[in-house]
Amino acid sequence: xxxxxxxxxxxxxxxxxxxxxxxxxxxxxxxxxxxxxxxxxxxxxxxxxxxxxxxxxxxxxxxxxxxxxxxxxxxxxxxxxxxxxxxxxxxxxxxxxxxxxxxxxxxxxxxxxxxxxxxxxxxxxxxxxxxxxxxxxxxxxxxxxxxxxxxxxxxxxxxxxxxxxxxxxxxxxxxxxxxxxxxxxxxxxxxxxxxxxxxxxxxxxxxxxxxxxxxxxxxxxxxxxxxxxxxxxxxxxxxxxxxxxxxxxxxxxxxxxxxxxxxxxxxxxxxxxxxxxxxxxxxxxxxxxxxxxxxxxxxxxxxxxxxxxxxxxxxxxxxxxxxxxxx
Numbered sequence: 001x002x003x004x005x006x007x008x009x010x011x012x013x014x015x016x017x018x019x020x021x022x023x024x025x026x027x028x029x030x031x032x033x034x035x036x037x038x039x040x041x042x043x044x045x046x047x048x049x050x051x052x053x054x055x056x057x058x059x060x061x062x063x064x065x066x067x068x069x070x071x072x073x074x075x076x077x078x079x080x081x082x083x084x085x086x087x088x089x090x091x092x093x094x095x096x097x098x099x100x101x102x103x104x105x106x107x108x109x110x111x112x113x114x115x116x117x118x119x120x121x122x123x124x125x126x127x128x129x130x131x132x133x134x135x136x137x138x139x140x141x142x143x144x145x146x147x148x149x150x151x152x153x154x155x156x157x158x159x160x161x162x163x164x165x166x167x168x169x170x171x172x173x174x175x176x177x178x179x180x181x182x183x184x185x186x187x188x189x190x191x192x193x194x195x196x197x198x199x200x201x202x203x204x205x206x207x208x209x210x211x212x213x214x215x216x217x218x219x220x221x222x223x224x225x226x227x228x229x230x231x232x233x234x235x236x237x238x239x240x241x242x243x244x245x246x247x248x249x250x251x252x253x254x255x256x257x258x259x260x261x262x263x264x265x266x267x268x269x270x271x272x273x274x275x276x277x278x279x280x281x282x283x284x285x286x287x288x289x290x291x292x293x294x295x296x297x298x299x300x301x302x303x304x305x306x307x308x309x310x311x312x313x314x315x316x317x318x319x320x321x322x323x324x325x326x327x
Contacts, residue, residue: 066086066087066090069083069086069087070083081221084221085219085220085221088218088219088220089219091218092181092182092183092186092215092218092219093181093182093183094181095181095182095183095218096178096179096180096181096182097176097177097178097179097180097181097182097185097199097210098178098179098199098207098208099182100182100210100214100215100218101178101199101207101208101209101210101214102208102209102210102211102214103207103208104138104206104207104208105277105283106208106283106308107132107138107206107208107209107283108122108126108128108131108132108282108283108285108307109131109132109133109134109138109141109282110122110131110132110133110134110145110166111133111134111135111166112133112134112135112142112143112165112166112167112170113165113166113167114165114166115161115162115163115164115165115166116150116153116154116160116161116162116164116165116166116169117154117161117162118166119131119145119150119166120147120150120151120154120161122285123145123147123150125285125286125287126285126286126302126307127302127307128147128307129146129147129148130144130145130146130147130195130196130211131144131145131147132144132145132173132198132209133145133166133167133170138206139204139205139206141173141175141198141206142167142170142173143167143170143171143172143173144170144171144172144173144196145166145169145170145171146171149169149171150166150169153169173197173198174192174194174196174197174198175197175198175199175200176188176197176198176199176200176210177199177200177202178199178200178201178202178207178208179202182215182218185197185210185215186212186215186216189212189215190212194212195211195212195213196209196210196211196212197209197210197211233245233247233248233252234248234252234253234256240315240316241313241314241315241316242256242257242313242314242315243300243311243312243313243314244256244272244311244312244314245272245310245311245312246271246272246273246276246299246308246309246310246311246312247271247272247273248271248272248312249270249271250266250269250270250271250272250274250275253272253314254293257293257295257314257316259293259294259295260293261275261292261293262293265279265292265293272297272312272314273308273309273312275290275292275297276288276290276297276299276309276312279292284299284309285299285302285307285309286299286300286301286302286309287299291317294316294317295314295315295316295317296314296315296316296317297312297313297314298312298313298315299312300312300313
């Protein structure tokens with residue numbers, strides 16, 4: 001019986017309040033809008049006498065609306081994925097930017113004095129089309145480099161690849177506090193047509209980076225790349241080379257290759273990807289290489305919208321001297 005009441009309630013609002021109202025409202029805007037406002041309320045009052053729990057007018061608060069969505073899902077009128085998406089929209093108002101941002105340690109950036117060729121190379125290797133540009137350090141972001149701007153300039157003037165620097169072609173960066181809500185930032189990004197913002201902590205330092213896709217992904221869920229797959233933790237290519245998951249634990253890696261990695265080298269990190277980042281001092285991108293414990297590690301393909309490294313090529317080398325090769 002409850003299901004019957006809920007179904008009639010939904011159909012009543014859909015047919016009278018939307019379908020009929022939309023059709024007739026186009027022809028007789030003011031007159032029919034008044035009639036249809038009164039008519040559902042009159043019918044609802046009548047149906048209430050017969051036990052239907054119907055509400056006249058709009059929901060009085062957010063909790064009632066969210067509860068209605070949950071009930072609709074329970075009765076099969078709304079898919080579970082749709083219910084989660086609707087609830088996520090409400091939660092944006094309570095979600096802070098720092099909860100969604102790419103943290104400082106995972107940011108890919110470039111110095112302003114790098115050449116256009118170096119900037120394009122970093123963009124191609126990392127997969128990012130917008131890259132923060134820094135001056136002295138990461139706390140001093142001076143702008144955003146757009147790949148299309150760098151590519152257009154090198155196309156117009158070929159020699160500019162080597163003679164001009166990235167800082168000459170940057171766009172203004174947008175800065176937002178980490179305590180701003182995601183809902184507020186989304187409105188600002190839509191209004192000002194901004195795709196990326198630098199997140200600032202309470203001391204004025206760079207806390208991270210956030211894009212409009214980060215916020216939208218909070219609503220619709222993580223979007224997997226069409227080429228993403230479940231990688232094997234260790235895939236031996238031959239006797240000396242293996243492709244390993246960036247998430248592979250360092251101890252498991254050491255066991256597979258029968259090597260010992262000093263405690264000082266793996267302090268504060270657990271995975272091979274973390275070891276790469278710590279040794280390099282920055283986020284690894286495809287082609288980033290280090291040598292440690294007689295093993296050469298090379299970052300391979302990135303996956304996902306944030307282009308995180310998924311696999312690492314591990315290769316035994318004759319010279320086991322631990323040297324770091326620049327990114």
